[in-house]
Amino acid sequence: MKKLLSLPVAVLLVAATAIITPLKAQSWVPQNGYWEVVNTVAKPSEAIVKYYDLAGHLVQQERVTGRVLDLRKRRVCRWLNKRLQRALVAYAPS
DSSP: HHHHHHHHHHHHHHHHHHHHHHOOOTTTTTTSEEEEEEEEEOOOOOOOEEEETTTEEEEEEEEEEEEOOOTTHHHHHHHHHHHHHHHHHHOHHH
């Protein structure tokens, strides 16, 4: 009987905690722009990364060589987001 009661209570606690805790911004999701990676099958260790602001204007374009950008990895996405932030700061009108 206690097992039957403890399961709904546990589910209720988890649901209440999920509702109460605010959602954090994920570091691998860009907030004020986006990037696009263009590479070829012939040369996977070379890529062109284009950085855009939210309006869709090209902010910066750079060539990355000697590094395979595996976009499934959060580390790579965080690295690209840091580069995007630097490009947006340099592009911002003063």
